[in-house]
Amino acid sequence: MPPTPQPKDDAEHQALLDSMDTYYTKKPFKRPEWKARRNKNIKQMVSEAQRREASVLATQNNSGASTPLPTDGATTPQPSMAQAAQNLSTLVLERNLAKGAGGGSSGPGSTNLTFALGPAVTYTNIESAPSLQTKKHYCDITGLPSRYTDPKTKLRYHNSEIFGVIRTFPQGTPDQYLAARGANVVLKAFPHMAQESAPA
Amino acid sequence: MTITSTHRILEERSRPSPAFIESLQHPAIHPAPEWPFQGHKPAQPSGWKDSAATPTESAIVIDCGSSTLKAGWSFDKKPRFLIPPLLAKYKDRKYNKYCAFVGYDTYADATTRGQIRNAFESFTSVPVNWDVMEGVLDYTFLKLGVDSEGSIARPILMTEPVANLGYTRRMMNEMLFEGYGAPSVTYGLDSLFSYRYNRGTSGLVISSGHAATHVIPVLSGKPQLHSCARLNWGGAQAQEYLQKLLKLKYPNFPSKLYMEHMESLLKRFAYVSKDYQAEIANYLDWNGLEAGNDIVVQYPFTEQVIVEKSAEEIARQEERKKESGRRLQEQAAKMRLDKLIKKEQDLEYYESVLQQLRDAPTKKEQKRILDDEEFKDETALERQIRDLKQKITKARNKDLGNQADEETLEEQLNKFPLLEVPDDQLDEDGIKEKRHQRLMRSGVEARIRAKLEKERERARLAEEKRLDEEHRLTDRASWVAGRRAQRQGLLVKIKEQARAKADSSNRKGLASQQRMKTLANLASDGPKRKRRGGGDYDDDFGANDDDWGVYRTVAKEEGSDDEEPEPDPVAELLNIEKDLLQYDDNFTQNDTLEAQNDWKKSLMHAFIRGSLIPDDDSQRDFHQLHLNVERIRVPEVILQPSIAGVDQAGLVEIMEGIVMNRFHDPLQQKNLLRDIFFTGGNTLFKNFGERLKSEVVATLPSGYEINVRAASDPILDAWRGAASWWTGTPSSERATASVSRNEYLERGSEYIKEHDLGNAISPAYG
Structure with a gap:
């Protein structure tokens, strides 16, 4: 059972590789002078977008450009929205959105109008909020339903047998299990604190 | 495994049926997943030729997914190429040239696999590695046969992530317009294209792809993007989670578990449970395992070959062994004989010396002879001769095989004649000899005492046994009860020992801390006192014999002192269980500790090794994954993200939140729930729709008509929808959605147009 259907012959394999290699293939449709710009990861992009977003909002709030809102007695969502976007607190945002939608007259037209001026849809704020439902607990080892938590390792376990297994784990293993559930404790060193605590 | 419970360690689980045990002899074994290498795929230039007739009407349609990029022409029925957005670019040292492989080609061999880079940020649907993306698009256009100078010369229709980031869009626009000279570019959302292709107008679109799950409400053909939501869970996260789980389940698994292999495992064997809570609870039970819950995946292995020896060979080996044994015996015998001869010669010599000594005329002569032989006096010489004689007879007897009857201890007692003689009748040597004999005699007496002690102990044990027997015969019930109580006591003892052992290895445990305290006390010089005032301070440690016991309490090793070792409770337990098995009808083989701790019957065994497979330690089993x-x-x-530590609401909770909280018009709510539509590769799991429906029905208030349907092809429909949109829309209408080259040059690289199948413009990005 070889993992890949590999050609037996080296030369044959090299020929296959050569047939697939695109490095030296002519690409007439491409402009040779063009070069891709710097890569940015999502974190960088999001923080840049947020800075821009905040400045746009600030301008809107100060200039009065955002005043004409159809207010029929409902509170305007704008200020708290700006806060929410800046705090990156999606939960707050969602609640406010719900309030705004509830207060405004219903119908697609009006909701669109309400949000056309805010930071409508951004990569960060469409992320759904944490669950408000009670979480069901499952055994960290076997995945079976669990009613118990080991006070020492904080692992959840299904029955006494699994508990026995937990207690035989070498150091570090419980942490790996916790990490799979996102419940592990991550210690971070803060450089400025390290400096402070260093002897003078 | 340590013993942690004195009660039943296992719940009694239903036993496998005989048919199942039979089937275990030949379990269904699935082959290990393979790399998704697909061999060389030639380019298809026919599409380019076909498009040449109507260059502005024929677009290159690219569904830019983070798992696979699907590319083809707008007039095609399905995408021509599926390309994972991967690039392996490196310098081949052997041939001294650069190589670039894209898509499935990157899986060609170990070298190319090692160089794979993904265009997308891992676990997101956002492209971030633009050189990789460039390589992938190069490859795409090459395969599509694009053949024009300085530009791809055809419009591009491409999908982008929901709520795409400004920088990403700018980079893509720059690349398409400036790098490839595209005449126009249109962006849309894959899920909306898929929904359109499946003739949806109003409904809740769920798109669960490789990196994320989106819920987008659509009303009258218009996406309500302000109410959309993203759950950071998709196929990639599922693969990683499976990988984590398997690594924890098989910490010493010999093969590496690659993400691509996890993908294959998930596709082949995973499914959504119709009722998770009920199903998971009994998943590892025998009837569950019998129903095929356990999937065996066999990774390649080499069986350790044990060479079978023929009977002849074994016999020969045996013979050789015997032969060498005999030779050794002969050598030993010869050596013994040599020694014996030497001793006899010695004896002869010393006897002659003794004779000379006796014949010597003068004391001086006698002294000279003794000095020469380094003897103190005549008795010493005589003793030497006597010892030699004894040794010779002993050796002779041994050689001849007849055991010399050892003197009994009582006989030895009579061998100290001097003790009877009063001191005043002895000379100085005699007194010395008498003292020596007294010493010897007391030793012999001690041995006699010990022997008696032993005999008495033996008698006591025999008596005890007899009484026990009698007890059993007269009153069996109370005898059994007694044994059971003993057994219980031993179990507690075993448990305590295990705990003490665990405690001693735990530095923070109570026992360890106590020990450290004691050590610290011992090390310190007693209570601190001012040296100046008082004289010598003596803590009088050791004045009391019990003081020394402190060293026993700090000793870590069991039995390191000369105390009598405690009897092993486990061995004792075995004896008691043997008795109980014999005489207690209510105590069966299943009740023994061994049976209860039987690894093969344990839950962990069912979890890790599936069902009872006879040969547990073979290489074959070692290379197996049990799913x-x-x-x-x-x-x-996806329904309970907290399982994998994702701090977000589950899919159904998100849907409920969107429908019930973001929309307040009952008509809109009704319209959304009437058509719940799901698409994307992560929805391909069996029962996905069924479970989704039952969950939605259970969560939402009654009175809504709820329909759940899947895309006709959850993976390719987005591309098909995009292509059909292009061909089915007049160019004037398309222009309101597309950004032309002129518009790009005029408005900048982040400019897009809002349309019913694409992203909304947000002020911050516009």
Whole structure:
């Protein structure tokens, strides 16, 4: 059972590789002078977008450009929205959105109008909020339903047998299990604190 | 495994049926996943030629997914190429040239696999590695046969992530317009294209792809993007989670578990449980395992060959062994004989010396002879001769095989004649000899005492046994009760020992801390006192014999002192269980500690090794993965993200939140729920729709008509929808959605147009 259907012959394999290699293939449709710009990861992009977003909002709030809102007695969502976007607190945002939608007259037209001026849809704020439902607990080892938590390792376990297994784990293993559930404790060193605590 | 419970360690689980045990002899074994290498795929230039007739009407349609990029022409029925957005670019040292492989080609061999880079940020649907993306697009256009100078010369229709980031869009626009000279570019959302292709107008679109799950409400053909939501869970996260689980389940697994292999395992074996809570609870039970819950995946292995020896060979080996044994025996015998001869010669010599000594005329002569032989006096010489004689007879007897009857201890007692003689009748040597004999005699007496002691102990034990027997015969019930109580006591003892052992290895445990305290006390010089005032301070440690016991309490090793070792409770337990098995009808083989701790019957065994497979330690089993709970545990995460530690609401909770909280018009709510539509590769799990429906019905208030349907092809429909949109829309209308080259040059690289199948413009990005 070889993992890949590999050609037996080296030369044959090299020929296959050569047939697939695109490095030296002519690409007439491409402009040779063009070069891709710097890569940015999502974190960088999001923080840049947020800075821009905040400045746009600030301008809107100060200039009065955002005043004409159809207010029929409902509170305007704008200020708290700006806060929410800046705090990156999606939960707050969602609640406010719900309030705004509830207060405004219903119908697609009006909701669109309400949000056309805010930071409508951004990569960060469409992320759904944490669950408000009670979480069901499952055994960290076997995945079976669990009613118990080991006070020492904080692992959840299904029955006494699994508990026995937990207690035989070498150091570090419980942490790996916790990490799979996102419940592990991550210690971070803060450089400025390290400096402070260093002897003078 | 340590023993942690004195009660039943296992619940009694239903036993496998005989048919199942039979089937275990030939378990269904699935082959290990393979790399998704697909061989060389030639380019298809026919599409380019076909498009040449109507260059502005024929677009290159690219569904830019983070798992696979699908590319083809707008007039095609399905995408021509599926390309994972991967690039392996490196310098081949052997041939001294650069290589670039794209898509499935990157899986060609170990070298190319090692150089794979993904265009997308891992676990997101956002492209971030633009050089990789460039390589992938190069490859795409090459395969599509694009053949024009300085520009691809055809419009591009491409999908982008929901709520795409400004920088990403700018980079893509720059690349398409400036790098490839595209005449126009249109962006849309894959899920909306898929929905359109499946003739949806109003409904809730759920798109669960490789890196994320989106819920987008659509009303009258218009996406309500302000109410959309993203759950950070998709196929990639599921693969990683499965990988984590398997690594924890098999910490010493000999093969590496690659993400691509996890993908294959999930596709083949995972499914969404119709009722998770009920199904998972009994997943590892025998009837569950019998129903095929356990999937065996066999990774390649080499069986350790044990060479069978023929009977002849074994016999020869045996012979050789015997032969060498005999030779050794002969050598030993010869050596013994040599020694014996030497001793006899010695004896002869010393006897002659003794004779000379006796014949010597003068004391001086006698002294000279003794000095020469380094003897103190005549008795010493005589003793030497006597010893030699004894040794010779002993050796002779041994050689001849007849055991010399050892003197009994009582006989030895009579061998100290001097003790009877009063001191005043002895000379100085005699007194010395008498003292020596007294010493010897007391030793012999001690041995006699010990022997008696032993005999008495033996008698006591025999008596005890007899009484026990009698007890059993007269009153069996109370005898059994007694044994059971003993057994219980031993179990507690075993447990305590295990705990003490665990405690001693735990530095923070009470026992360890006590020990450290004691050590610290011992090390310090007693209570501190001012040296100046008082004289010598003596803590009088050791004045009391019990003081020394402190060293016993700090000793870590068991039995390091000369105390009598405690009897092993486990061995004792075995004896008692043997008795109980014999005489107690209510105590069966299943009740023994051994049976209860039987690894093969344990839950962990069912989890890790599936069902009872006879040969547990073979290489074959060592190279096996057993997928059981994971099969439903991993797909369940989308509904309960907390399982995998994702701090977000589950899919159904998100849907409920959107429908009930973001829309307040009952008509809109009704319209959304009437058509719940799901698409994307992560929805391909069996029972996905069924479970989704039952969950939605259970969560939402009654009175809504709820329909759940899947895309006709959850993976390719987005591309098909995009292509059909292009061909089915007049160019004037398309222009309101597309950005032309002129518009790009005029408005900048982040400019897009809002349309019913694409992203909304947000002020911050516009």
